[in-house]
Amino acid sequence: xxxxxxxxxxxxxxxxxxxxxxxxxxxxxxxxxxxxxxxxxxxxxxxxxxxxxxxxxxxxxxxxxxxxxxxxxxxxxxxxxxxxxxxxxxxxxxxxxxxxxxxxxxxxxxxxxxxxxxxxxxxxxxxxxxxxxxxxxxxxxxxxxxxxxxxxxxxxxxxxxxxxxxxxxxxxxxxxxxxxxxxxxxxxxxxxxxxxxxxxxxxxxxxxxxxxxxxxxxxxxxxxxxxxxxxxxxxxxxxxxxxxxxxxxxxxxxxxxxxxxxx
Amino acid sequence: xxxxxxxxxxxxxxxxxxxxxxxxxxxxxxxxxxxxxxxxxxxxxxxxxxxxxxxxxxxxxxxxxxxxxxxxxxxxxxxxxxxxxxxxxxxxxxxxxxxxxxxxxxxxxxxxxxxxxxxxxxxxxxxxxxxxxxxxxxxxxxxxxxxxxxxxxxxxxxxxxxxxxxxxxxxxxxxxxxxxxxxxxxxxxxxxxxxxxxxxxxxxxxxxxxxxxxxxxxxxxxxxxxxxxxxxxxxxxxxxxxxxxxxxxxxxxxxxxxxxxxxxxxxxxxxxxxxxx
Numbered sequence: 001x002x003x004x005x006x007x008x009x010x011x012x013x014x015x016x017x018x019x020x021x022x023x024x025x026x027x028x029x030x031x032x033x034x035x036x037x038x039x040x041x042x043x044x045x046x047x048x049x050x051x052x053x054x055x056x057x058x059x060x061x062x063x064x065x066x067x068x069x070x071x072x073x074x075x076x077x078x079x080x081x082x083x084x085x086x087x088x089x090x091x092x093x094x095x096x097x098x099x100x101x102x103x104x105x106x107x108x109x110x111x112x113x114x115x116x117x118x119x120x121x122x123x124x125x126x127x128x129x130x131x132x133x134x135x136x137x138x139x140x141x142x143x144x145x146x147x148x149x150x151x152x153x154x155x156x157x158x159x160x161x162x163x164x165x166x167x168x169x170x171x172x173x174x175x176x177x178x179x180x181x182x183x184x185x186x187x188x189x190x191x192x193x194x195x196x197x198x199x200x201x202x203x204x205x206x207x208x209x210x211x212x213x214x215x216x217x218x219x220x221x222x223x224x225x226x227x228x229x230x231x232x233x234x235x236x237x238x239x240x241x242x243x244x245x246x247x248x249x250x251x252x253x254x255x256x257x258x259x260x261x262x263x
Numbered sequence: 264x265x266x267x268x269x270x271x272x273x274x275x276x277x278x279x280x281x282x283x284x285x286x287x288x289x290x291x292x293x294x295x296x297x298x299x300x301x302x303x304x305x306x307x308x309x310x311x312x313x314x315x316x317x318x319x320x321x322x323x324x325x326x327x328x329x330x331x332x333x334x335x336x337x338x339x340x341x342x343x344x345x346x347x348x349x350x351x352x353x354x355x356x357x358x359x360x361x362x363x364x365x366x367x368x369x370x371x372x373x374x375x376x377x378x379x380x381x382x383x384x385x386x387x388x389x390x391x392x393x394x395x396x397x398x399x400x401x402x403x404x405x406x407x408x409x410x411x412x413x414x415x416x417x418x419x420x421x422x423x424x425x426x427x428x429x430x431x432x433x434x435x436x437x438x439x440x441x442x443x444x445x446x447x448x449x450x451x452x453x454x455x456x457x458x459x460x461x462x463x464x465x466x467x468x469x470x471x472x473x474x475x476x477x478x479x480x481x482x483x484x485x486x487x488x489x490x491x492x493x494x495x496x497x498x499x500x501x502x503x504x505x506x507x508x509x510x511x512x513x514x515x516x517x518x519x520x521x522x523x524x525x526x527x528x529x530x531x532x533x534x535x536x537x538x539x540x
C-alpha cells in the first residue's frame with residue numbers, strides 16, 4: 001500500500017506548498033502532456049530529473065521516493081509487456097528504438113506521470129484542492145465528490161491493510177503461485193474492500209443529508225484564492241516548458257539513445 | 264502454547280505500541296486481554312500469529328518463533344477472528360466462505376466437506392449454507408466469520424472484540440460457545456472492552472495500559488481491585504460497583520458474578536431479619 005503513502009498530504013509549509021493549486025495543476029498538466037507526446041527515452045529522462053528540484057524545495061523527498069517505490073510493481077509490469085511485444089512485433093515501436101530502449105522509455109513515462117501527480121498531491125491540501133476546483137466554477141457536487149475521494153484514500157488504504165491481515169490469518173498467501181494465481185489471490189481482498197467502500201459511501205450520504213447538505217443553493221467561501229508572484233512565475237515556466245516541448249516534438253528529430261551513445 | 268518474551272513493537276509510523284511485554288499462555292487456557300483504546304491489545308495479539316513481528320524480543324507460537332514462518336503457516340495453529348466480519352467475507356455462499364481457509368491449507372475435498380458441515384452446524388448456520396454472506400444480519404455475519412476460522416480446528420482461537428455490535432442474546436450465545444470451546448481444551452484468547460462480558464466468563468485477565476501489562480490474574484481479583492482498574496482506566500462490573508457501595512454493611516467487595524451476589528444479599532437479608540426478630 002506504499003503507493004498510497006506517496007499521495008497522502010502532510011501539513012507542512014514550503015514555497016511549493018504555498019503555490020496556488022490551480023497553477024500547480026497547470027504545471028502537472030504540462031508535465032503530463034509532455035510525457036504523453038514524447039516516447040523517446042532522452043526527453044523522458046529530462047522530464048524525470050527536471051522535477052527533482054521541486055521535490056527538494058517542497059521537502060517531501062521521503063514520501064516521494066516511497067510513492068515511486070510503490071509504483072515499481074506496475075512499472076516492472078509495463079517494462080516486461082513492452083519488451084515482450086516489442087520483440088514479437090518490432091513494427092509497433094516508434095522512433096527506431098530497440099525494444100529494450102522502448103520498454104525503458106515506456107516505463108519511465110509512467111514514472112514521470114506518477115512523479116508529477118505525487119508532487120501535486122503531496123504539496124496540496126485537500127481543502128486547497130476543493131477551493132481551487134470551486135473557484136474554477138466546477139459545480140460543488142463534483143468538487144465535493146472529488147475531494148471526498150482524495151480524503152478517503154488513506155482510509156481505504158488502511159482498510160485494505162486490515163483486510164489483507166484478515167485473509168492472511170485465514171491462510172491466504174498473496175505471493176504464492178504463478179502470475180495468474182497471484183492476480184486471483186487479490187479477489188478475497190478486493191471484494192470486501194469494494195463492498196465496504198460502497199457501504200461507507202451510503203452511510204456518508206445519509207449522514208450528510210441528515211446534516212442538511214445542499215440545503216442552500218448559493219455557497220460562499222471564507223478563503224479566496226489569489227495568485228501571487230511565485231504563481232505567475234510557475235505559470236510562465238509551465239508555458240515556456242509546454243511551448244519548448246511542442247517545438248522539440250515537431251521540429252527536432254530525436255534519435256534513439258543507442259545512436260547517440262553507440263556501444 | 265504462546266510465549267511472549269520481552270517484546271517491543273514500534274509501528275512504521277513511529278508509534279511505540281508494545282514496550283517490553285512478557286506473557287505465557289498455556290495450552291487450554293482462556294485469556295481475556297483488556298485495556299483502553301490504544302493500550303496495545305490488538306498489537307499484542309497480532310504478534311501471536313505473526314501478522315506483526317516484534318521489533319525486539321521474541322514470540323513463540325506452539326514452540327515456533329513467529330519470525331521464521333509465514334502467517335499462513337502459523338494460522339494453521341493460531342486462528343484469528345477479526346473484529347469486523349465485513350473485512351473478510353467475499354464469497355458467493357456461506358459454504359464457500361468457510362471453505363476458503365480450508366482450501367488454502369490444502370484440505371482434501373472429502374475432509375473439507377465434512378469440516379464445513381461441522382462448522383455450519385456448530386454455529387447454527389446450516390440453513391444459510393447456500394445464502395450469500397452479504398445477505399445476512401450483522402450477528403450472523405460475525406458467526407460466519409467465526410465458523411470460517413473454527414472450521415480448520417486451530418489449537419488457539421483469538422477473537423478480537425467479539426461482543427461489539429451483538430445484542431444481549433447473541434452475546435449470551437457467544438459466551439456459552441466460548442466457554443464450551445475452552446472446556447473442550449481449546450486455548451481461547453479474547454480482546455475486549457466489555458467488562459460485564461468478562462465478569463460473566465471469568466477467564467484469566469491480562470490488563471494492558473500504554474503498551475505494557477499492568478496486571479495479570481483471574482478475573483475476580485483484577486476486576487475488583489480499585490487501584491488496578493483505575494490505572495488501566497477500566498470500570499469495574501456494575502455488580503462490583505454496587506457491592507463497593509455497600510461495603511459499610513460488612514458485605515464483601517470482590518463480587519463479579521450476579522448469582523454469587525444474589526446469594527450474598529439473600530444471606531445478608533436473612534441474617535438481618537433474624538437479628539430483628
